[in-house]
Amino acid sequence: MASSDTQGKRVAVIGGGLVGALNACFLAKRNFQVDVYEAREDIRVAKSARGRSINLALSYRGRQALKAIGLEDQIVSKGVPMKARMIHSLSGKKSAIPYGNKSQYILSISRENLNKDLLTAVESYANAKVHFGHKLSKCIPEEGVLTVLGPDKVPRDVTCDLVVGCDGAYSTVRAHLMKKPRFDYTQQYIPHGYMELTIPPKNGEYAMEPNCLHIWPRNAYMMIALPNMDKSFTCTLFMPFEEFERLPTRSDVLDFFQKNFPDAIPLMGEQALMRDFFLLPAQPMISVKCSPFHLKSHCVLMGDAAHAIVPFFGQGMNAGFEDCLVFDELMDKFNNNLSMCLPEFSRFRIPDDHAISDLSMYNYIEMRAHVNSRWFLFQKLLDKFLHAIMPSTFIPLYTMVAFTRIRYHEAVLRWHWQKKVINRGLFVLGSLIAIGGTYLLVHHLSLRPLEFLRRPAWMGTTGYWTRSTDISLQVPWSY
Amino acid sequence: MASSDTQGKRVAVIGGGLVGALNACFLAKRNFQVDVYEAREDIRVAKSARGRSINLALSYRGRQALKAIGLEDQIVSKGVPMKARMIHSLSGKKSAIPYGNKSQYILSISRENLNKDLLTAVESYANAKVHFGHKLSKCIPEEGVLTVLGPDKVPRDVTCDLVVGCDGAYSTVRAHLMKKPRFDYTQQYIPHGYMELTIPPKNGEYAMEPNCLHIWPRNAYMMIALPNMDKSFTCTLFMPFEEFERLPTRSDVLDFFQKNFPDAIPLMGEQALMRDFFLLPAQPMISVKCSPFHLKSHCVLMGDAAHAIVPFFGQGMNAGFEDCLVFDELMDKFNNNLSMCLPEFSRFRIPDDHAISDLSMYNYIEMRAHVNSRWFLFQKLLDKFLHAIMPSTFIPLYTMVAFTRIRYHEAVLRWHWQKKVINRGLFVLGSLIAIGGTYLLVHHLSLRPLEFLRRPAWMGTTGYWTRSTDISLQVPWSY
Structure with a gap:
């Protein structure tokens, strides 16, 4: 890798979430001068906000990306291995379906801890800086010009060689690309919403098998539970919004759980279930596709900003992390030449990100309907x-x-x-x-199942078939 | 119609193009206080700008909408009837394919004149006003609050009971709706661009049959020509952008026309063709779908803002005009109750606008490939x-x-x-x-085509079939 041609070049990464922070590490490692602009406060010091999903499934692609920046072991050590799906039937029967062979597993990872670790990793590079509380207010992506609003609310213009939009499903960078000619875009909300609930530890231990992703498939509804390091489980209930709206009172919710997830009630605890259920309304899920991912040699989208997918294949973070890894591999291949690397990233990566988007949408039906x-x-x-x-x-x-x-x-x-x-x-x-x-x-x-094929009597009695039943049965399939 | 419950209620129509101006007439007729905000200057006084298509095909749906506000006859009198498609083959042969029966025709209408007439019609209502040079800069659609920038560039807040987004394919109102939860949206550019060319009058008369829509179908390319009142034709050349890029010089263009549209060169004149071809680059075509068309009882999209379609069925304006007519019919049905009318407009109209969008995309292939x-x-x-x-x-x-x-x-x-x-x-x-x-x-x-069905010789010679050829031919189909 010729690092000389990246040194001094400035990259602005918009968004300091999982993909933004990881990408900043990749780019800093490549000797770019990296500035990450993150609208929120530093999650390592601020009080954590509820809303986004709490844990995520890390699998091979994500791990390979983490490995490339030397973080795999650290992150994996903070995850809970899940070796199988554990299917909970309505009767309470549980059956485990392994994800792969005995050595294969996915990891339940805390989004918040992973994000914190990645931000700390970014800051370990002398040539990278994270600007918290900095919101992108405007962007001229084809010129690499940004306007950011810091905590002082004074607009500040920034010029850079490359803008990397990692600002999530509702990306502002993408909104600017959308206004450019010939940018294809689709956003689609699914009829389901999701809600997070909790199964606390029981006598200091996991209340269910810890090394599984628990699934309660109920056709129109589905609940899953992922283990946390603190021996609790985070459950996610997926249900059409209109069904959520049919449960306005505590007794409606209790009836619903008794009917659909009876074994989960004692695990969650009735009081805690009620508290969690009415804490936040059900959250929507969006699927976003776009093309291209880049604009000239100045701007590129990765992660949810490029392809928000529904969460039913557990690949959202993995696909986003692999984006960073693929881009890094292309930068090697094209010797850091952005004007070659960016178009190639669109050409090469879009079919893959659209494919995982389609697969996730396919699993949206598959997982609810057929798992049982x-x-x-x-x-x-x-x-x-x-x-x-x-x-x-x-x-x-x-x-x-x-x-x-x-x-x-x-x-x-x-x-x-x-x-x-x-x-x-x-x-x-x-x-x-x-x-x-x-x-x-x-x-x-x-x-004599083939009786009807035998020669009719009127054809004469000299034929082979009428000679003897025994012989005909000896060679029944020879014709 | 109970007009009393609309009197005093304010409607802001965003966009004073064809659909915005027509809609303003409908709403003013219904006694709303109507303000139209149009970003451009008044086209009735300003110098006309090139860019958008010059003429349009008006058919039954559009005429019915114009009829409802009493403008049909006036507009129709300024159109040129087109009774047939006139197909120009590569050899120069022309064949007419009528659009319908002898009394059925579509009309070639000047976009600019129609827009002028509609704006004048809006201003004939005492309760309607068009604010030219007023750009929508911000919008809180669920509250009916707008911020508009007038010619003085001073932001002004406007509050209204209903915001009607008629601001075209790149709608700002829609961009605000897109940020609301559960708004589905797709924009797709087709690989073709379009370019407008001209066939001037010849000796003061139409240079080709005037009452036809002329089509030169050439598979990957297509050219069409619509007659104007001034006895010229406006031609539109549709071609993939990459093909346009292969014609950088005058001689490339001439070669291309000689190869594909030889009969058009003398009609256009070589000099004028070159002037028109290099006047503006080829323009993109976008197809936009979204759902819903409304937000609560405060905001609704119509026309291209709700469903920009590719121009290959000649229904863009007609679908937009019918939106206004359908909305007007629903307002009658629901007695001007916006909170009932808006959701019903989405429910009722979206399948239709999506259908004409799909049909237009279908014709994008059909018209180029099969017309000849x-x-x-x-x-x-x-x-x-x-x-x-x-x-x-x-x-x-x-x-x-x-x-x-x-x-x-x-x-x-x-x-x-x-x-x-x-x-x-x-x-x-x-x-x-x-x-x-x-x-x-x-x-x-x-x-004896059924010879092979005849009874094989080894079956014996007593069968019916072998008795006589004559008899077998007398009843050849009786089995």
Whole structure:
């Protein structure tokens, strides 16, 4: 890497959240002069605000990005491994479905702690600075000119060589790109909202199996629970907004939980459930797609700013972290040449981020509807079996997404191909079973399922078929 | 209509373009106090600016809206009727395909004159005022609070009961709605750009058939020409941006026209073609969809602000005008109750505006690719024939869209149903022709196409089939 051509060049990273802070580390490591502008106060000193999801699932892609800036071990040590989905049926029965093989797991990570660690990592670079309480008020992305409002509310103009928009699903940088010609954009809210609830520790220990992501699939509704380091679980209830609106009173909520999640009530505690349920209204979930991710050689979007996705594949943070890693790899490839690297980032990365967006939306239906069905369990077993006998040819979708860096869009293509092959295989298998079953029926019970194919009597009595029943049964499939 | 409950209520219409001005007439007629804020100067006094398309196709929906405010006759008298598409083939051959029956036509209308007439119509209401040179700088749509910048650049706050966003494809009002929770939005640029060119009058007369919309379909490219009242034609060339970029010099342009539109060069004049071609760069085309169109009882979007569509069905203005008419009909139905009327407008109108958006995108491909094919001509003839024999059952799509007020989304449903019926009919017809043809072959040429079905010789010679060729041909289809 030629670092000389980055030294002295200024990069403004908008947003000091997870992706912004990680990106600042990557860029600082590359010797850019990095300024991070974060609208909120420093979360390491300020009182924590409720609202955003509390914990996140870190998987391979995110870990690889953290590894590249030397933070993997530190972050992983503060996560709780989750080796399986634990499905809670309505009757209270629990069944575990492993995510992968015995050594594969995802990690439940505290968003707040991760963000704090990343901010501290940014500040460990002498050439990086985080400006808290600085809000982007205006931006001329094609010229690298920003206007930021600091705590003194005085607008200050900043000029830089590169603006990196990591300012989340409601990105201000993206709003400025949207006004440029030929910028495609979609935002879509799903009918579901989410609400966070808590399962506290029980006698100082986890109240449920700790190394699992717990799922209560109920078709229209779904609840999940992720373990925290303090031995509590954070539950997230997903439900259509109109259903939330049908639960205005405490007794409505209790009835609803008794009907749908009876085993969760004693775990949460009735009082605490009521307190959490009415603390905040249900939050919306947005899916955002755009194209391109860049403007000339001056501005690029990453993370939720480029592709906010619904949370049903647990890949939001991982996709955002992989954005940073992919950009870093392209900067290596193009020797820090921004005018080549930015268009290539759009060209290369958009199909992948759109693919994980589509997969997450697909799982939005899949996870609620099928996780409790026998068919789903059968498919997972079949996936596992096929992967075991053909480890490099057949890789389950979840494994490709969570435990490899196979490009998301390639994972989708392989998945479609695998589904086709499986369906054909099942068809052949089903046919063979039918044939075999029929044979057995015929052989053991002396039935004649193909009687109707025999030559009609009026054709004469000299034919082969009418000679003897015994002979016809000896060669029943030879025609 | 109870006008008393609108009197004194204030409506701010943002945008004094076609839809904004028409809407202001509707609302003023309903006794609201109407203020129109238009960012540009008064086009009736200012020098006209080039850029937006010069002429538009007015059809039934737009005319019905104009009729409701008493302007239909005035506007129609300033339009040039177009009764048919005139297809220009590469060889210079021209073929006319009528739009409907002999009394049906669309009108080529000057955007500028129409806008001027509508603004004058607004000002004829004592309770309506147009504020030119007033730009919307901020808006709190849920409270009906606006900040406008007048020519003095001093921000002025305005409070009103209803904000109507008619500020076009790049709507500022919509940008504010987008920040509200659960507002779905899509903007998509198509790969084509457009450029306007001119065919001047020839010896004081139209240089081509005046009562046609001329089309030069060339697959990847397309040119159209609409007649003006001054006996000129305005041509619009549609072409991918990358193709425009391949024509940097005058000789490139001339070569391109000689290759693709040879008959247009003498009509335009080589000098004028060059002047027009290099006057302005090609302009982008955007398709915008959003949902909902309203916010509570305080804000509603209409026209391009709600649904910018690509121009390939000639329905942009008509759909926008019908928005105003539909809203007016709902205001009648709900007795001017905005809190009922606005949600109902979203519920009722969005499927229709999304349908015409999809149809226009469909025509983007259809018009370029198929207008010159025999199959397209055959389909149009078939449509005409079926419509003639079953006028109320079978209505061609174009007729439903351009010459009726059948809801756009219902037109699409009917069209799909009709296509299915036609395809089945064609299949049956094709089968009958094949059968009849075979019969004739057999009967007149003594061929035996069904020879292979005859009883094989080894089955014996006593069968019916081998008795005599003559008899078998007498009852060839009886089995």
